[in-house]
Amino acid sequence: MTTFVLLAVLTALVPAQTPSAPPPAPAATPAAADSFTYNPEGRRDPFVSLVRGGSDQRGARTGASGVDGLAGLSVDEISVRGVVAGRAGYVAMVMGPDNKTYIVRPNDKLLDGTVKAVTAQGLVILQEVNDPLSLVKQKEVRKMLRGLEEGK
Secondary structure, three states, rough: OHHHHHHHHHHOOOOOOOOOOOOOOOOOOOHHHOOOOOOOOOOOOOOOOOOOOOOOOOOOOOOOOOOOOOHOOOOOHEEEEEEEEOEEEEEEEEEEOOOOEEOOOOEEOOEEEEEEEEEEEEEEEEEEOOOOOOOOOOEEEEEOOOHHHHHO
């Protein structure tokens, strides 16, 4: 009886010799390890603006705002490239994030503001403030010519 118990204990302690499986192959090759893909798994992308509704497409101007041209650009996206004096006053040339140039006159509409004035130094824009806690609903933004911004 003791032999049977001893034999049962020994067989429980010593693992049975089974043919070993080959080691698993590495999951990623060195070339694939350099690239990264974002898998949202139902979560929102943290780099997409919440203000614009979630489909921020810089290449296509109709993506987030649904409007083409100057009316689809926000105040932060434009930069003044030149100011031209004409018979009716000054006209500004601005560049958008799509590297297209747009002509801007006073009272032109932007996505989040209106051009108040075009001066020899740049643009004066009334930007709408979308902060519900702010008492101010509009603020005046000055976009100066690039050469004047670098000098200061």
